[in-house]
Amino acid sequence: MKTHIQSIPGIVLIEPKRFEDNRGWFSETWNATRMAEIGIEENFVQDNHSYSRKAGTIRGLHCQVGQYAQGKLVSCVKGQIWDVAVDIRAGSPTFGKYVAAILSACNGHQLWIPPGFLHGFCTMENDCEVIYKVTSQYHKESERGVIWNDSEIGLPWPIEPENAVISEKDMSMPKLAEIKKEMSELFIY
Numbered sequence: 001m002k003t004h005i006q007s008i009p010g011i012v013l014i015e016p017k018r019f020e021d022n023r024g025w026f027s028e029t030w031n032a033t034r035m036a037e038i039g040i041e042e043n044f045v046q047d048n049h050s051y052s053r054k055a056g057t058i059r060g061l062h063c064q065v066g067q068y069a070q071g072k073l074v075s076c077v078k079g080q081i082w083d084v085a086v087d088i089r090a091g092s093p094t095f096g097k098y099v100a101a102i103l104s105a106c107n108g109h110q111l112w113i114p115p116g117f118l119h120g121f122c123t124m125e126n127d128c129e130v131i132y133k134v135t136s137q138y139h140k141e142s143e144r145g146v147i148w149n150d151s152e153i154g155l156p157w158p159i160e161p162e163n164a165v166i167s168e169k170d171m172s173m174p175k176l177a178e179i180k181k182e183m184s185e186l187f188i189y
Helices: 032-037 176-186
Strands: 002-005 012-015 018-021 024-027 046-052 058-064 072-078 080-087 098-104 110-113 117-123 128-134 143-145
Touching: 058 080, 072 080, 072 098, 072 117, 080 110, 080 128, 098 110, 143 176
Parallel strands: none
Antiparallel strands: 002 012, 012 110, 018 024, 046 128, 058 117, 058 143, 072 110, 072 128, 080 098, 080 117
């Protein structure tokens, strides 16, 4: 397994080793001992699996707060996505900044996103499937989000805005400035 520390401390791009032969390949995608060696000592309590029909589908930007704050280990198991994490930890020198990575079935990469970050992704192909392990169960009342095209964050989504496929819920999310005070009380750097 190779790890690539990202520009925001705590976020790690993980490249699991693949063992290939004439049948295909095998890869170990989670090993608590090996992950602990790189500083990820989390207890995952839920696995999520999403399917997106069309390229240009955007999901996010989401997080959970309080006792339900989630760390996420994200993988794309079919197709390819542009995955992004935005720092919303109060006092962080990288508050409002982001890290993005291409995750695909072909490259097998994973992105570790600790609590205190918004998460989202854009599908770059039709028929994408994303799985992610989370450190806290889903809790509707603890869910928060920021609109995907917030100019303060300035994410360079790999899709023209008029071609994006977005849920009504995600289109009605507030801007980061509107929830900044609440986040400063919940996620401390």
